[in-house]
Amino acid sequence: MTAEPAALDRLDRRILAALAADGRMSNAQLAQTVGLSPSPCWQRVRRLEAAGVIAGYRAILDQERLGAAEVVLVEVILDRHDDAALERFGREMLEMPEVLEVHLTSGEYDYLVKVAVDGTRGYERFLREKLFRVPGIRHSRSSFVLRTLKDVQAYLPPAEGA
Structure with a gap:
């Protein structure tokens, strides 16, 4: 709702x-x-x-200066889709500090996960030591972000009649 x-x-x-x-x-x-x-x-x-319209305030950190300049978008398919499997996957993602965003999606993949890493070796380490140890993942596909053209945190829809 x-x-x-x-x-x-x-x-x-x-x-x-x-x-x-x-x-x-x-x-x-x-x-x-x-x-x-x-x-x-x-x-x-x-x-x-x-009213919850302003949900909070935050600092935007410079990932490059922090040593995790590369962003990877990971599409994940789970073996099962029951409530327990979805909740377990969500809990596992919350425990990984390099995971910036997790979205349950429609379509071919179940989740879109945004990860900050230190290059390809950092991503390999993330896969081997963290993501591939999460139970219930059937398949994943990764794409490195080459450049971000737009990055906003919210959308303010136009006023009615505008």
Whole structure:
């Protein structure tokens, strides 16, 4: 079951767009950017947080500077598709720090897994020491990301009638 979309006015949308671009800006900077005074701006941000529209804030780390510059997309097919198998696979993925994202998908493959590694040797080590030890994997297929053309964390749909 999905949540109903939040009712957002023009100022809410401007706040969300500004925070999506720079989540570290101060409330005073945000208020100036969206054309509000600080107190009403702060109240709107708190309301958006309480409603779950703003789910959190995070730092974006530079994987290259951290020694894991390569990203690999791994498509995984499981042997079984019952609840226990899906939950077990999910738990195993949560335990692997180099796994950045895991998506249960429709189509030929069951999961799309995004992994950060240190080159082909790092990926080989990830496969041998971690992924291939996960019970229930029937098949996987990997693709190294050569270049990322777009990387955003959220989509703000247009307002109704816009």
